[in-house]
Amino acid sequence: MVEDAADADPRAAVVAAVRRLDALGLNRGSTGNVSVRAPRDGVGGCWITPTGAAAQGLGADDLVWVGDDGRVDGRWQPSSETPMHLAVYAARADLHAVVHVHAVHATALACLRRPLPAFHYMVAVAGGDDVPCVPYHLFGSEALSQAVAAAFARRHAALLAHHGLVAGGRSLEQAMTVTVEVEALCRTYLAALAVGEPALLDAAQMAAVIERFTGYGRTARR
Template sequence: MKNLDQRNQIIEHSLKLNSTNLSPLRSGNISLRAEQDNIKGYLITPSGKKYETLKPEDIVFMGLNEEAENNDSVNKPSSEWRFHRDIYVYKKDAQAIVHAHSPHATAVSSHGKSIPPFHYMIALAGGEDIKCAEYATFGTEELSQNVIKALENRSACLMSNHGQVAFGKNLDQAFELAQEIENICHQYTIALKLGEPKILSLEEMKKVLEKAKDYKKG
C-alpha cells in the first residue's frame, strides 16, 4: 500500500485525539502532506468513521488541486478537507495538521475573540496573540478563508464556535502544539474567573517570540 507509514502515523495520532481527550468521539481530523503517483497532496482522515476502527486503507489521499467530489476513494475525506488543503497550499512549512474540538479551546472560541498575551507561551503559536477565525459553516470555502486569515504569521488559531487547528513540521509537533493551545485556553478560562488578567506588552512579546524560535527547534 502506498504511503503506509504515513497512513499509520495518522491512525496513531487519531487514536490519541480520543485517548488524550483532545477531541472526543469522532470530532476533529488529522492530515499529512504527501505525494502519490507523482501528485502532490495530502492524506486525511475519512468522514464519519470512529478512530478505533481506522485501517490504513481508510485514510484518503487528495491532490492539492482536487475537489472532494472528484475523489475516487472508497471513503469520503473529512468534511474539513478544504482548510487542510488550503493550509498546505498557503503554508509551505506545514507538513502536518491537527484540527480538534478540544473542550477549553472550543469554549474560548465561542466568544469569537483572540486570546491576548496573558502568558508568554502564547508565542508558541507564532504571534503576540492567538487569533480566532470568524465563524462560517463547517466544510465551506468561507470557513477555509477565515482560517487562513487567522493563521497569518501563525501556526495555530481558534475557530469561532468550533475548535482549533494547528500545524507543524510533523505530526508529533502539530499534535503537541494543539495540546499547548488547549492548555493555554484552559489557563485563560481560569484567569478570567479571577478578573481581567495582566497582559504582557508588545515589546515583551517580541522578546519572547525571538526566544521561541530556539524553543521550537528543541
Template sequence: MLLARLRAEVVGVGRRLLQTGLVVGTSGNVSARDPETGYIAISPSGMEYDRIEADDVPVVDGQGRRVEGRRRPSTELPTHLLVYRHRADVGAVVHTHSTYATVLAVLGWSLPPILGEAAAVLGGEVRVAEYATTGTEQLGRYTVEALEGRQAALLRNHGAIAVGRDLREALQAAWVLESTARVYWAARVAGSPLLLPPDEVMRVRQGYLAHYGQRPGGSGPRSVEGVRTSP
C-alpha cells in the first residue's frame, strides 16, 4: 500500500481529534505530505473517524489527482493543496471545529498572544481568515493569507486550521489553539486579558524552534504517539 505509514498516522490523528473533542461526527479533516514524492494522504470525505482504516485514506498528488485509494478525499482538499503549495515548511494540516476556537471565529476575533506556550507553538497572534464557502479555492486563498508566519488560523464562521512540519506538530498546534482560545474567552468574560510583549513572543518562539522536543538524531523519534494525549 502506497504511503502506508503516513495513511496510518492520518487515521491515528483523526481518532485523537475525536477522542479529545476537537471534532464531532465527520467534521474536520487531516492530511500529511510525503517529503519524497510530494503525495498527500488526506482523510476521506464523510466518514466517521472511528471507522476509518489506513486503506480508506486516499492519496493524491499536488494537483489533487487521486493516486491511490478507493475513497473520495475530503471536500476541503483545495484548502490543503493551497497550504502545501504556499508553505514549503508545512508537512501536515489539521482542520477542526473545536468549540472555543470556533466561537472566536464566529465572533471574528483574532487570538492574541496571551500565553507563552501559545506564542511558542503558534508563532504569535492567530488571525481570522475571511469567510468563503467550504471546499472552495477562495477559502484556501484566505486561509493561506491568515496562516502567513503562523502555525494556525481561525476560519470565520467555520472553525480552525493548524499546520506543522509533521502530524505531531500540527496536532499539537490544534490542541494549543483550542486550550488558549478557551482561556482567552474566559479572560474576556472576566476582564481585560494582558498580552505578551512582541519581543517576548519572538523570544519564546525562537526558543521553541531551536530547543523544544525531540529532533531526528536526538534521544527520541518525532512521532504522533509522542504527543500528549489531551489539550
C-alpha cells in the first residue's frame, strides 16, 4: 500500500507510488510524474519527481521541492509538468496529491479526444458523471496547466488529449486509487466501444451514486 502524503517524509511515499505505477504498467521509463502538497515556511509548494527520472533507482533524495513563489530546492530539475501540478493545487485546496500517467487505455481514449462518460457507475470515483478530456496543449505549457486546472474545478481526474491521464486526491493513496480505477474503466469502455456505443447512466442515477460514495468505504461496525 502507498503511504499517505501526510507521513513524516512524504518523499518516500512518492517514490513508492512511482514504483507501483511502473510495476502496474501505468508508466514506463521516465513517463509520468507524481507530487504531494508540501508547504514550507508559510509558502505553498510540493515535492515532485525530477524530470527524466525512471522508477528504477529513484530515491527520496531525488525529489524536488517547488514553491508557489518559484523557489526550487533539489539537485535535479523538477518535472516538466510541475506547472500543471501547481495549477491543480491552486484550483483545489482540498487535494494534496497529483498523479500523472501515460497509461495505455486512458491515453488511447484521450487520443480519440473522447471523455470517459457515465457508462459505469464507478466513473463517479473521479467526482462526477464523467472524466473530461482536456483539449491538446503542449506538455509543460501554461495553456495545458490552466486547462487542467479548469477541469479539476469539478473533477478529481481528467484525460489529456493525445497525452495521458492526471488524477488528484485528498491523499496520495486516494490519487493512486483514482488513477488505477480510471485506467481500468477506460479499458472497459474501449472494449465496449469495439462492440457498439454503450448505454449511459442518467444524471439522477449518477447523482445517487455520488451521494452513496460520500459515506462509502471501510468503516467500523456499529
